[in-house]
Amino acid sequence: MLEGILNAYPNLLKKANGEIRTITRADSPVKGKVSIVTGGGSGHLPVFMGYVGKGLLDGAAIGNVFASPSMNQILSLTKAVHGGKGVLYLYGNYSGDIMNFDMAAEMAEDEGIKVKTILVADDIASSKKGNEQARRGVAGLFYAYKIAGACADEGVSLKEVYNTTNDALQRIRSLGVAISSCTVPGAGKPSFSLGKDEMEIGMGIHGEAGIKREKRKSADEVTEDMIDLLLEDLPVKQDEEVSVLVNSLGATPLEELFIIYRKIANIFEDKRIKIYKPYVGRYATSLEMAGFSITLFKLSDKFKKYLNQPVWTPFVKEG
Amino acid sequence: MLEGILNAYPNLLKKANGEIRTITRADSPVKGKVSIVTGGGSGHLPVFMGYVGKGLLDGAAIGNVFASPSMNQILSLTKAVHGGKGVLYLYGNYSGDIMNFDMAAEMAEDEGIKVKTILVADDIASSKKGNEQARRGVAGLFYAYKIAGACADEGVSLKEVYNTTNDALQRIRSLGVAISSCTVPGAGKPSFSLGKDEMEIGMGIHGEAGIKREKRKSADEVTEDMIDLLLEDLPVKQDEEVSVLVNSLGATPLEELFIIYRKIANIFEDKRIKIYKPYVGRYATSLEMAGFSITLFKLSDKFKKYLNQPVWTPFVKEG
Amino acid sequence: MNIILHQEDIKNIIVKLDDVFKKEKDFLNELDSKIGDGDHGLTMYRGTNAIAQYLEEYPDLKISDILIKGGFRVNEITGSTIGILIFSAMKAAGLAIKEKESINIKDIQKMLQDSIQAIEKRGKASKGQKTILDSLIPALESLEENNDETDDISTIKRMIKNAYDGAESTKNLESQIGRAKWFKNRSMGVMDPGAYTGYLILKTIGDYILKNQ
Amino acid sequence: MNIILHQEDIKNIIVKLDDVFKKEKDFLNELDSKIGDGDHGLTMYRGTNAIAQYLEEYPDLKISDILIKGGFRVNEITGSTIGILIFSAMKAAGLAIKEKESINIKDIQKMLQDSIQAIEKRGKASKGQKTILDSLIPALESLEENNDETDDISTIKRMIKNAYDGAESTKNLESQIGRAKWFKNRSMGVMDPGAYTGYLILKTIGDYILKNQ
């Protein structure tokens, strides 16, 4: 799989140290900017490798399906991408990833590379308000990469990239709904199973069973419920602007995503909240899982500017 | 769904004559170039609307799920996009589409608009060699749009765009494999059903049952068989160049597409056929169908040049 | 007995057709899923429903306009293969009785004949290729046999029977046209959904006539 | 009776572990699919298999290096939560017996104790949070009770039993750490896959000792 990706994008990506599971942008190391590194289990394309490139990530370390990469992988990636201004580890809040990244960070620091870590924890279903640091990271990763990448491209310090990305994450929230499960290759059975008429709110992007199961509702009803929950967690006032990401978990077709997006646009029009730069598509998946997630990013002028910076990667190209 | 798409891309797309199912690029009509028009049933995103924009299509007429748009829709679209140099109808070889487009063409001609029609018929499974005109149009549509769009952008005549696109199609072949079916919304039942261990070679992109069913094989074996069949139909010699499109029919994840692409790259390396500008992703889908297709486009210098022309649409952006 | 249909009758028949395709939708989808894309029933129901609604909006159309404008509306709402064929057929049928206020059995014959020709022309199809024509053409034959000495009622009964037999006969045909042709000999044994639709339309018209004679 | 394990024994135990996780893979996946992401068995099997192969490549490592380098290899091959925890534990166990050519029951106790500490530190976890610690810590207690007067064999038997009971006890715990914590009270009733893995490892070691006493 990874070899196929490298074969397909020889001008955009390359291996670090000949290791197929540690991928950097083709022009890495990029000097004079903070390097952004991510990683995690495979099975979530375009997360992670699809976002390696100009304006987003410097490198990604990929583990087995739904399993963290190893500390040694992360360490060698860190050394490969380091352009002299330090490295930001930016990844989802999963314990396996944390332990491997932390170990790599300790080793990198020993070798004189400055590392800072930000955990993306945008999934409001996974833990209550007030306990945000216990939340999982899901599609909000995409916005986090955008902000970190754009900020780093300005040549500022690691500390500033760290602070800016952290500020952005305070304004990013996601919620997902699954209607079928995915099967980890080699594991044989689907990770959880749903009745024909059930849906699961707040499942994890690894097929972890979610928070609650309900009878299936219409797309409009589900969307309305989800937006209510999101706005409860992240209040947005009249005339404020948000970017919206409607994300397929894999099997759910674009057709359905646009039906959902249409509903969101209607709801926000009623609330007089302006949508700026929506994204609709498959941005963070779980193999062939059917379902979708909605991510809100409450904008400011600064974040709007960053959202508009050019990016050029295998899966996202923006002028 | 269509409204959601329009909401999401207000800078790229607009309605023709207030009709939500006839979509044009935002700057339409573009003067001084031949206009490229396509259409067909919905359920195949990014086909068709995802390809409306600079470098590709001027407009698309969208029908119900898997049903041709109406003649009146096509006619009003034709009038809306016409920039004075004639209109090329470029769409898949399906009888319902043909009848509606033909009727629209007759009416457009009555109103003084020059129309030429090219049917994309790239699916080698659907009819034997020698009887190519009876084949279905599938993912090869994407390459057809690329060539027609790039050629039209040079400001040449309708006749020349027509001839060039026809020449390209002589060099484009596709073959698909399905491992599950899709359900037409409202129709209730999946269009065909496969046993757990079966796959279907050459199914239609509307869930029409395919040419033959087989026990499932490994991705590598299936890919090898498919490339053999494609090269039998479209011989490619050593040192010639092809572009390859590995396309998901919907549910099949990118991870699997890259496994397939890797195998193709290996096969072609052995055969010393050069792959130029591969495409891997969801380019022509069938709702949530699981499966994939492979398209080969045998290149020449002229077509390589066209493949490199910039495009900017909701779903494809190339510098 | 002789048959005369007025504008009101045509409108009643269209309401009946809407009922019939609502009921037969799933069965037609099932046929189409075997040798097509599984939507034929849905499309037909959308079409009959659209024209029924259209007539509520425009209750005063004359017969030929019900057919011509109604057919246009069917195509506008459904697009699709069957939608353009039905439009072509209805337009031809409307033109066949252009200014008439009422229609008799000879008019029906002419309308069906012109409809068939329009479908043949637009679909580049002929009898025996496993299409809607395979129920319509045998039905026309029974009308052609009608003359001053035969009874309209028994002609209509024969028309329904011939249409049914024609639809049934498609089970033994291999599709040669439309999507179904890609199924090749796997289309054998399955009745063509469009042919069954042809029968349903004629049966609905015929039943109405028989009931209101 | 007193226990002494040599390099050869450690290697044999690792081969046994590879067998055990091959067999238990599906059961562990099933547990993990209920309160995690369904891959725990697969990951453990990949890990034990990787280290078994590593020892074929490097047959002459001393015991501490088998553990330290072998653990590194497990993490390299599996990454994952359990992979980094196993690495941390094996590294700690290796350091606990740094230059030794053979290990006795007191060494085993020290190795397990340091492993537990390493897991607690890396995982920021403690007993009762429904993790691998819940089988390891009770097992350690039985070793701690061992003294000059007790029999090594019965200590080992108690170690296995304690580990089993510890794993079983996780059924009544709510996950508070790792992926499983997101299942909240839906994790109740299900045994923690990592705790069962802890039991399987200790049981494999213990069984080997009992069989070869």
Ligand SMILES: Nc1ncnc2c1ncn2[C@@H]1O[C@H](COP(=O)(O)OP(=O)(O)O)[C@@H](O)[C@H]1O
């Ligand atoms: N070229 C043709 N000429 C006449 N009838 C046709 C032709 N192609 C298809 N048909 C009829 O149309 C029916 C299919 O209609 P439908 O399923 O509504 O259209 P679609 O193919 O657009 O899904 C077939 O069963 C057949 O009777």
Ligand SMILES: Nc1ncnc2c1ncn2[C@@H]1O[C@H](COP(=O)(O)OP(=O)(O)O)[C@@H](O)[C@H]1O
């Ligand atoms: N923070 C932690 N500390 C100790 N053990 C943990 C921790 N997080 C998870 N575990 C253990 O790891 C097991 C899951 O391992 P595995 O499924 O292989 O990893 P992953 O979560 O990467 O899929 C759990 O059952 C639990 O016993």
Ligand SMILES: [Mg+2]
């Ligand atoms: Mg895992």
Ligand SMILES: [Mg+2]
């Ligand atoms: Mg159809």
Ligand SMILES: [Mg+2]
């Ligand atoms: Mg159909």
Ligand SMILES: [Mg+2]
């Ligand atoms: Mg797991």
